[in-house]
Amino acid sequence: MSHNHANFDGRLEFIQRLLHQQFSCDVHNAKIDPIQYDPDSPFKYNNFVYRISLPSPPFTTYNGGSDRPRQPGTSPLPKGTKDFIMRLTNPDAEGMNQHTRVENEVAIISLAAAALSGFQPHVVPLVYGWGSAAAPSTQGWILQELMPGTPVDETFDSMPFDEKKGILAQMAAFLKALQDFKLPHSIQQYGGVTFDTAGQIVSTTMTSVGSGPWLSYEDYFTDRLERALQKTDSNPYIKGWHANDVRKRLDAFVKNGIPAQFKALDSKHEKTIVHADFTPNNLLYDAATQRITALIDYDFACILHPSYEFLRSFSGAGGQFQGWSDIESSEQTALRDAKLHGFPSPLPENTKDGVKWDVAKAWEDELESMGIQRPKTMKGIEKVADVDAVLRSILPWRVTNSDVLRLQSEAVILKCRDENEAQLIKLLDHIGF
Incomplete structure (x- = not known):
């Protein structure tokens, strides 16, 4: 029996x-x-999500009665509603900070709902109640609105191109609204958010990191890299990257390289709502109206620089913006260059498992037409992306994730480790460390 099913x-x-x-x-x-x-999934889920259909509506509005104060970030249960979504946190999910993860998700949903309030019908699910995952609780939960539609990723690849363009236009409009939203003055730092005793949304630890908040975007990456290096010290395969003097080079990069990389980033002090998983599988869609009906799943969402959305989102529809890598295909290198400097004309042909150039160009056109901050307009984003590439390479998933390690032989793990060290060395060479 898998870990996920043990407590079904x-x-x-x-x-x-x-x-x-x-x-x-x-x-x-x-x-x-x-x-x-x-x-039977061998990988631990971050959350367990359920659709609830009741035989009759609840007898209480929970947050609408006079006998108890309304929880921050919630709405009363609408009369007559019988269908809901329940999200339960997995306390054993790797890399997820339990202390504020529910609070962060609810607070970000509240911010996103305000940012996207101009879209009607509303596209951010209402929250009806929640319970913290912080100790002594053993189970965090969120009861929220069941939004209409089906996931975009189920049909996106087979859609006519004009229908894809319509979806990209709506995605761009959402992103523009998130970028333009003025954050409350109570959010002073970068990272996660939570509610204070007065119900205000304030800065706190970032869910997917377990540390923060930070005074700057640069501090976020510095802390992430320092913590990643500490974790490598206890990994039996990586052993702190001390072989071949890689650790000395990494320590030097954290001390001197990060400040140099961030000097090039314009608007480095900006911060915005970042969904961090803004992809077709988290968008719901009504094919009859060709309208995106919801942007869901804010588990990884945070407050960071606008560039971070491009480092973490848009796979499957426009593509993530990634740092330098000598092992990537020349096609991926060409796509990154196109995002920075403009797309070639005519466009290269689409390949079966490669870049969908027509979609990537359509996404760029929508971003440009709406005046959205994007890699081409973010001077220095390629330097930040290289820092992010170092971070990803320090703790490679296939050599550090316990679920993946169980599925691989010792020989395969060591091969992955050696390949990653070679890539890390080339990346440090590229950056100049």
């Missing part, structure tokens, strides 16, 4: 108990169905 019945019992005790729901004959759940 316990999670269902938790949901039933929660709905009954806190929302006065009739849970008899209620349908609670997992979404995108594979009981």
